[in-house]
Amino acid sequence: MPRAYLAQENDLPALRGRLNIKRQFTTLAVRPDRLACRYDVLSADTALLRIMKACVVLLRHYARAADTLRRLNELRSLLVEVSDVPLSHLPWSQVRIDRTNNRWETLYNLARLLLKRNWQATHHESLAQHGITLLFPMNDLFEAYIAALAKRAVRGTKWTVRAQAGGLYCLSEDGKEGKPRFQTRPDLLIERDRQTVMIIDTKWKRIGLHPEDTRSGVSQADVYQMMAYARLYHCPQVMLLYPHHAGLGAKILNAGYRILAGEERLQVASVDLVPDEAAIVEQLIHLIAINTHRGDGIGAP
Known part of the structure; x- marks a missing residue:
């Protein structure tokens, strides 16, 4: 320190x-x-460390993960020699960054953003203060976004959308009381009359249409996963849904395949995220309706 x-x-x-x-x-x-x-x-009771300790105390009020709380408590114990100062009386003007503490400059700037509630935006601003790199779990965000819009698409119809539902197991151990193993959680279950008529699994991946690539960038493991879903849930239609991009052409992708040794079908489709939400909802209505062959009532008020 x-x-x-x-x-x-x-x-x-x-x-x-x-x-x-x-x-x-x-x-x-x-x-x-x-x-x-x-x-x-x-x-160690310097203006710099008083500000850093105030930031640690502030973050403890917002932290939820046990590991994060543990680390913050460890930091607070390391700063036990440093005085507690109210946020309104922090000694900002007394901080001097020099060769003895310059390795703390990045942390100090981050603490200033947090303590002054100067939350950084996710859009670019040439005059904005320096912030930190934000890494989002895009596959999770894409899944949650599509789930929310799909529920909006079937609102007021006989169709329902359930996210991360199902919960069926792939295997069970041998014996009378064999324990189930390998539980499944499909991203989206499309149901009608309590029957699963379509399963959608969202994939935040960039697929392509290259003549030399017969799989078009679709993962073989993803295909196996969808085949397992079709079998376990007795579902006639399963879909891998990807974000659309210019390389796929002007129209959204909707390529169909028949799963051999059965009647189930796999669709490889894309959804264009550039338009507004109303347009994305219309895309989902179209994909659900055309691929279930029972699209009556979809999108009705």
Whole structure:
């Protein structure tokens, strides 16, 4: 931790540093056993670390993960020598970044963003302050976004959309009380009259249409997964849904395949995320309706 020499004043039994003459001959005039001393002490209780400790305390109020809370508690214990300062009285003007503490500059700038509630945006601004790189789990975001819009697409119809539902197992152990193994959680179950008529699995991947690639970038493992879903859920239609891009052409992708040794079908489709949400909902209505062959009622008010 960076430390600095801080000026201290104290009444001591022996001289340390310099004598505070004014205090010695006024306040301590009747205390010959005490000397008014002025001295410097190497301390971690600096303006920089007071701000860092305030940031740790703030983050503890927002943290939810046990590992994050544990790390924040460890940091707070390391800063036990540092004074607690209210947010409104943090010594911003006293912070000096020099060669002794310059490796803390990035952390200090991040703490300033957090403590001043200067939340960074996700869009580009040429005059914005420097922030940090934000990494999003795009596959999870894509899945949640499509699930929300698919539910909107079937609102007011006989169709329902359930996300991360199902829960059927692929295998069970041998024996009378064989335990089930390998539970499944399809991204989206499209149901009608309590029957699963379509399963959609979203994939945040870039697929292509290359003549030399007979699979068009579709993962073989993903195909096996969808075949397992079709079998377990007795579902006639399963779909791998990808984000659309210019390389796929102007129209959204909707390629169909028959699963051999059965009646189930696999669709490889795309959805264009560039238009507004209403247009994306219309795309989902079209994909669900045309691929289930029972599209009556979809999109009806």
